[in-house]
Amino acid sequence: MDLPGKPDLVFGPKKKAIFVHGCFWHQHCDPACKIARLPKSRQEYWKPKLQRNVARDLEHQRSLKGSGWHVLTIWECQTKDVEALAGRIQKFLNG
Numbered sequence: 001m002d003l004p005g006k007p008d009l010v011f012g013p014k015k016k017a018i019f020v021h022g023c024f025w026h027q028h029c030d031p032a033c034k035i036a037r038l039p040k041s042r043q044e045y046w047k048p049k050l051q052r053n054v055a056r057d058l059e060h061q062r063s064l065k066g067s068g069w070h071v072l073t074i075w076e077c078q079t080k081d082v083e084a085l086a087g088r089i090q091k092f093l094n095g
């Protein structure tokens with residue numbers, strides 16, 4: 001199945017898709033996230049590059065939702081708490 005943004009997990013019959021995003025490359029916008037922070041040097045290089053990734057992610061999600069998909073994004077920093085993560089995924093798939 002060729003879906004916008006190539007979600008990491010796809011549950012076709014339920015029309016549910018899960019993205020697992022690296023906090024840095026996809027710029028996790030949670031202020032508590034330490035991984036997403038930009039390096040102090042070469043910000044003029046990183047900023048536009050990463051902003052393009054974020055814009056692309058939004059675009060993919062919009063087009064998925066537009067065609068009736070439910071989308072869950074899991075961030076790298078959230079994968080450490082496996083139990084909480086499993087709960088979220090279960091809720092997403094059953095909900």
Ligand SMILES: [Zn+2]
Binds near residue numbers: 023033077
């Ligand atoms: Zn994060």
